[in-house]
Amino acid sequence: MFIEVNDIKKSYGEGGSYVQVLKGVSTGIQKGQICAILGPSGSGKSTLLNTIGGLDTIDSGSIKISNIEITRLNPKELSLYRRNLLGFIFQFYNLVPNLTVKENIQVCEYLTKTPLDINELLEVLGLTEHQKKFPSQLSGGQQQRCAIARALIKNPELLLCDEPTGALDYQASREILKLIEKINKKYGTTMLIVTHNTAIKEMVHRVIKIKDGQISEDYANTVLKPASQLEW
Amino acid sequence: MILNKRIIRELKENWVRYGALAFLIIFSLGLVVSMAGSTDVVNYTIDKNNEKNQLEDGEFSVYVPLTENQQQELEKMGARTEAAFYVELSGPEKSVLRIFKNRNSINTIELEEGRLADQRGEIVLEKHYAEKHGIRVGQSIEVNQKNYQVTGIGTAPDYSNVVQNVSDVLADLKQFSIGFVSEVEFNQLLAEDINVEYNYSYKLDGNLTASELKEKLVDLDFDKTKVTDFINKNMDYQYVNLIIFLEADDNQRITSCKSDAAINKNSALIAGMIIITLIAYMISVFVIHTIDKESAVIGALYSMGYVKKELLRHFMILPMLVVTVSAMLGTGLGFLLIGENIKENVAYYSYPGYTMVFPPYLLIYGVLIPVLIALLVNYTVINSKLSLAPLKLLRREKKQLQLANIDLKEMGFINRYRIRQLLREIRGNITMFFGLFIAILLMVFGFSIYGSISAYVNNVASDVEYNYLYLLKYPMETAPNDVTKAYTESLTADLYLTGSEMDVTVQGIDDENPYFDFPLDGEKNEVIISDSVANKFGYKVGDEITLSDNLADRNYNFTVKEVVDFASGLYIFMDIKDMRELFGQKDDYYNTLMSDQELDIEAGRIATVITVDKMVAAARQMFTMMYGLVITILGASVLLFAIVMYLLVKMMIDKSAFSISLIKVFGYNEREIKKLYLGTTFYTVALTTLIAIPASKMIINKIYPYMVSNVSAGMNATMSPQSYLIMVAVILSAYAIVNFMVGRHLKKISRQRF
Ligand SMILES: Nc1ncnc2c1ncn2[C@@H]1O[C@H](COP(=O)(O)OP(=O)(O)O)[C@@H](O)[C@H]1O
């Protein structure tokens, strides 16, 4: 297993404001797979993703990524882990406003010694003609494509996406999903996608449903529906 | 690092902000460095000149000249002396020229042009005097109804401040100066039975101290028969031949040029650092603003594996760049302006042409220290900002201030909103408070200099009621009619400000004296002091004060009975009868005449004449001299005020851009929005003004005496009520202008969004 999550528990707050967000979550994901994490708002999806990404700590349990027990890493080692293994995509893109598309990608190119070819990546993501534009000159979909390119440039083994289509309209969302599919095929990147969009579950290898801090459903698709045929 | 590309764009986008800050740095460092630099140039020039021309270690004057043997005896003990006898002659336009013969080995003349006088009928003039009277080498000048050929123009190291009396507040370069003639010419003048001051300069070889020399001079025997019969009859000179003993360090003719400069320099250096710290902090506030704005982006970069060190380095570049470049420009500008800055000093003091020096410590002060301050401030602030966990940054979580949530139910909505906004932007508002405070401090300083000098000019004119005061070497057998007799002694008092001593004049007057209207009754040791003395030495009514007679090595204790208005000089008054008794003089002794008209007294008898008109004119001159400084300080303060306020208010509004547009959507119009967001600024400005004006006044009151510590008059940092009004008006108009400019910016914001 590339990702092994074992009985992780996570709570916030103390006393009256105490909430247990993850109440013993265990699962495993194979390398090269796309996994969708579905569930209602507030169920703990982002929390799970963040703990896997080493952005948040857990109270108990274990998280092994590529056989590294990341819960035992200190902040410095965590940075290194993220630097070497991870790419992140957020709902609101989080691009550097006063850098162009290409420069935004180069910001993360800096983090690795073995980046992908940037022009090829621009081409794959359909950004070649926009590469000199600033984020404010792009549509939401284009910005998200730039964010994806930025996350991919260092060829991460694991791409973590928190609501990547959350801020996009139907058409743009479909484009992003198609890209995710394409990238997975082309680069073999393992992906965890937190989403509201239940249609996604048909295009991914694995579906994990979370409800109230626990996994309510966890299954693999045998047949994948191409993103272009998804309806919602 | 590709990320650094955004720095250039950030600079371009916010060029007004960073340009204004850079301007402030360049401007203030330019001022400070040029001020300090010119001080150093003056000091360097003077030190060099003093060494080259063998400045005296001190001087003394006697009733009867020393004999050849006595001079040799002194030399053996370790004191080389050279006669610097002088006579005072009338020059053109009622001026007085103090004539010396050429000097051999102490206080030698530094010629700027021409040659020394070596024939009869030749003279060398002090340079400012020559210039003020439009006299050039080769021309002639009439001195004491006799024509002299001017062979040279120059300066002498013992007269860099060309004052007639060591206690004079100011030099009047046109009315009094010095000249040098050949020995034959001088001997001729002596033969003409002109009254001579038997003055000597001395240099110690290191084995003898000044006080040992003084003791020796006091003990020195002298030929009493050489003293004119008149003095013989009138004086009890059983004690000493010595009249004046003045060490170079206590001689303002020698020291005041350097010490004047030193005070200005130190205060400028300190002020410069305060302003640089403020600006460095302001820059960090702007960087924080950027970091807050881009907090999610930074969170994203952390998520991807960026480490704090990398981002810290990145965010430090801009402030460091701005500070480093402007500090270098400012220091460079300062060096360029040294020549400009030095002009006033050159025009007033008498020393040879200066050589430009660029002291290396100013490079450290002007570039290295600002860079270090910026490094420290920005590192601290930015580091703490970047230390937030990536998730918190991603969620745009800030350390919410508890204050922002205080209960304000009792207040109206507008006020509540404003106060919330104020607390939300507490960092910006506190920065603004300090910035405006410093600006107001500068303003108060400028107005105080102005107020202090104009008060001095006015008071000198109004307090002194006689028009002429003659200090006599010995009394007249029959005093002229219509004069008032008084008795004057010069003593010294300890000046706590500098740790050294300063001359004060004790004047004995009687009850009939028409020029003073305070009563003189009371105990024998009770004195009435002028407010000038009270200010200078910090004396109050009831204080016991000690004055010393350095020649006789005696101390006198007095009790302060009253403080009266008398701005000119440093005067202490007492009953003439008590004073005669105290100093062991006969019942009818006097040495001072006060008069409404000019008196006809033979020159030889007069030690000093004080003409009130001249004194007022000199005070006015000081006013003109300080005018440039006052204008610079006021201009700088207004600029600082407006720039600090504009930048910070604009930043705070940018920060609230989102809620501003939201409020717009709720249906608030632009006027109301302006009220909500700019009203906050008004609170800060009003509060700062209310605190800063009195606080600054207190600070300046404390500092000011040190700045004028070597002026022999007690000047207070006073501000007229008009000055306060002008200040408030300046502050309000700066506020109005900034408000207008930010208001336009506000309009743009509320139109942009949604
Ligand atoms: N930093 C935090 N402090 C307190 N509660 C939090 C924090 N982060 C998340 N939560 C709570 O944890 C629960 C799960 O949050 P999250 O994982 O973001 O849900 P989802 O992404 O599924 O919508 C929510 O109830 C949320 O309020």
Ligand SMILES: [Mg+2]
């Ligand atoms: Mg979520």
